[in-house]
Amino acid sequence: MKYLNFANHIQANELPEMLLTLIDLSGSMEISDMKPTRRAAAIKANQEIIKVKKQGYPNDKIGVIGFQDSAKLLLAPTPSYRIGNLEKTIDNAVLTGGTDFVAPLKLAYNCFFGIAITAPGNPITKMLSSFFLEPGIDKCLSIASGNDKITKRIILLTDGEHLGDDNPTNIATRLKKAGVIIDCIGIGGSPGDVDEKLLKQIASRNSDGSIRYCFIGSQQKLLRKYQTLAHHIRAI
Helix, strand or coil: CCCCCCHHHCCCCCCCEEEEEEEECCHHHHCCCCCCCHHHHHHHHHHHHHHHHHHHCCCCEEEEEEECCCEEEEEEEEEHHHCCCHHHHHHCCCCCCCCCCHHHHHHHHHHHHCCCCCCCCCHHHHHHHHHCCCCCHHHHHHHCCCCCCCEEEEEEEECCCCCCCCCHHHHHHHHHHCCCEEEEEEECCCHHHCCHHHHHHHCCECCCCCECEEEECCHHHHHHHHHHHCCCCCCC
């Protein structure tokens, strides 16, 4: 699949933005087909988006969520001009297991709306969820109020497939219905490394019907993509 460029669909928007970047930190991100590693390429791309935001939109807030089979808020949404060493922040993350897209999307929902989402149907699970909230939810709850007049966006980057039990399209649909714009990016050696069908279902659509998903196989293309995504867009 060729690289899809959505630059033509990005338009100026005066509303401030809160952007959450969801970064897959599973073991396969240490593969070196994107030099020096996929993980390093992802960190560099996120540093690039912060650089562009600082120059053009210094008051936009950026947050970072790392995920494997669980998710952790590594950087609470912070004005771009105040963000320091992102590489150190991500490298200090302690996560284990495979890849689960539901966990970071739920945590993103918490950050945007200050609402913890629990599993439906099972009262015991609901009770336990009220005690064992996702790492960082306390920070999310403190910033969620008063952000209804901002553009809310997610960039989900992964080099693998969803291995969790729950369907991530359910929480993705809930986010999109609430006005959140979701970009999905698959990286790695080939599109076959990721579940493109699922990522396209998670991603938002532009007004012309195009899907905000692309597969990227090189660090330079990833940097250019993040430079484009740094700019303001209109809510879809």
